[in-house]
Amino acid sequence: MVIRDIVVKxxxxxxxxxxxxxxxxxxxxVITVTLILTCGCSHFLxxxxxxxxxxxxxxxxxxxxxxKYEQIMEKYPNAGDRVLFDMGFIYAHPNxxxxxxxxxxxxxxxxxQDYPESRYRQxxxxxxxxxxNISVKDKRxxxxxxxxxxxxxxxxxxxxxxxxxxxxxxxxxxxxxxxEREMESKILLQTGPADKILIEKNERRLTxxxxxxxIKAYKIAxxxxxxxxxERQGDMKTPEGTYFIDSRNKNSQYHLSLHISYPNEKDKKxxxxxxxxxxxxxxxxxxxxxxxxxxxxHTDSDWTKGCIAVTDEEIEEIEKLVPNGTVVEIxx
Numbered sequence: 001m002v003i004r005d006i007v008v009k010x011x012x013x014x015x016x017x018x019x020x021x022x023x024x025x026x027x028x029x030v031i032t033v034t035l036i037l038t039c040g041c042s043h044f045l046x047x048x049x050x051x052x053x054x055x056x057x058x059x060x061x062x063x064x065x066x067x068k069y070e071q072i073m074e075k076y077p078n079a080g081d082r083v084l085f086d087m088g089f090i091y092a093h094p095n096x097x098x099x100x101x102x103x104x105x106x107x108x109x110x111x112x113q114d115y116p117e118s119r120y121r122q123x124x125x126x127x128x129x130x131x132x133n134i135s136v137k138d139k140r141x142x143x144x145x146x147x148x149x150x151x152x153x154x155x156x157x158x159x160x161x162x163x164x165x166x167x168x169x170x171x172x173x174x175x176x177x178x179x180e181r182e183m184e185s186k187i188l189l190q191t192g193p194a195d196k197i198l199i200e201k202n203e204r205r206l207t208x209x210x211x212x213x214x215i216k217a218y219k220i221a222x223x224x225x226x227x228x229x230x231e232r233q234g235d236m237k238t239p240e241g242t243y244f245i246d247s248r249n250k251n252s253q254y255h256l257s258l259h260i261s262y263p264n265e266k267d268k269k270x271x272x273x274x275x276x277x278x279x280x281x282x283x284x285x286x287x288x289x290x291x292x293x294x295x296x297x298h299t300d301s302d303w304t305k306g307c308i309a310v311t312d313e314e315i316e317e318i319e320k321l322v323p324n325g326t327v328v329e330i331x332x
Contacts, residue, residue, distance in 0.1 A: 046072060046079045053086070062096040081111050081118040088124070092131055101135050181313060191215055194321045197245075197284075199308055199330040201226055201238060204299065206284070206308060208321055215321065218314050219299045223306035228332075230262070230306055232271060233279030238306050241266060243328045245284075248319065255286030255312040256319055260328050284308045284328075286315040 053068035066087060073083045088107030091100050108124040108131075115121065194208040194215055201222060208215040225236035239262045247259040263271065263278040271278035285307055287298055292312045303309070310318065 046076050046082075049075075050086075057090060057093075060095065062090055062093060062098065066090055081115040081120050084108070084111050084115075085120040085124065088127060092127075092134070101131050101138075104131055181317075184317075188215055188317065188321055193323050194326055197322065197326060197328045199238075199328065201240070201330065201332055206310065206318075208318065216317075218310050218318070219296070221299050221304060221309040222302045223304050224302050226302050229270075230267070230279065230282070231274060232276035235279070236305055238304075238308060238330065239263070239267065239282055240330050240332055243282075243330070245322055245324050245326045245328060247324065249283075250319075252283075252285055254283075254288055254307075254309070255292070256315055257283040257285035257307075258315075258319060258322060259283050260308075279306070282306055282308075284310070284315065284318065286310060286312040 049068065049072045053065050053072065056062075056065035056068060069083050069087045069090070073080055076083075084107045088104045088111075090096065091104035091107065093099055105128060108128050111118055111120055111124040112128075118124075192210045194210050196209040198207045198209065199205075199220070200207075204220050204222065205217055206220045207217040222238040223230075223236045226238055228237060229240035230237040239260070241262075241264055243261045243264060245258050246261045248257065249259070250256045260282045262280060262282040267278050286292070287294055287309065291298075295311055298309060298311065
């Protein structure tokens with residue numbers, strides 16, 4: 001039969017839901033052939049109604065098309081097998097979002113049961129076979145999709161668990177870092193207070209000494225114009241020479257600070273000769289309040305107005321180790 005040839009030709013169409021466009025043409029082709037087979041004189045009155053139903057189908061109005069076929073069934077019961085065959089196709093149409101394989105099978109099975117001499121009998125048997133296969137595949141796909149969703153849910157839960165563990169590790173590492181700093185500070189304090197601070201500008205390094213022995217060294221940032229000794233107020237240079245710590249400020253805008261006794265007599269004399277003010281307020285201090293999160297990265301550039309900067313944690317440690325009167329030697 002012609003319909004059977006079309007179905008066999010499009011065997012893969014029912015088996016692959018992704019070929020939506022092909023399925024659409026397939027169904028239209030089958031219904032068109034059905035029209036040709038049934039356009040004899042005895043079905044002349046059915047023709048216009050079927051044409052209207054097919055137009056609704058081609059527009060994607062599946063429910064309206066089915067309703068039209070039901071009306072045809074009531075008015076022209078002699079065309080029942082043909083109407084059932086077309087309705088079976090519409091119920092199973094791959095583009096029909098409300099497709100119902102059970103109702104589709106009922107249509108084709110009713111042809112086999114009620115119309116034993118129908119020309120659609122053999123094609124209905126073939127359609128029952130294909131729709132059963134489609135149903136099995138749909139169930140398998142649904143089960144696979146459900147399994148994928150479950151696996152994704154499990155992976156998301158595992159990701160959350162790993163993130164939680166990572167957060168715990170980070171928090172624990174922070175506690176370890178704090179503990180290590182505290183232990184190091186205790187050991188440094190047991191070593192004794194510093195009696196000298198050596199600042200090496202070229203090396204960007206501050207070193208604490210006690211009885212000519214190194215206690216600890218720190219990376220530093222200097223004034224924005226670090227080369228050469230400070231000569232005047234506002235030149236953004238860090239001084240060079242020998243000084244001492246003469247005071248401290250625990251309420252500094254830079255966390256806390258140790259004041260260096262700049263200018264010394266040599267600095268004052270040079271400034272007088274130049275006819276300028278030597279400036280002052282040179283300190284060893286932390287990071288500007290509110291910016292402590294910068295941490296060690298502050299040493300990537302020289303950013304002070306002439307002072308010597310370390311991190312907030314480091315200035316706290318230095319402040320404990322350096323009493324007032326400690327010598328400060330600043331080298332180029």
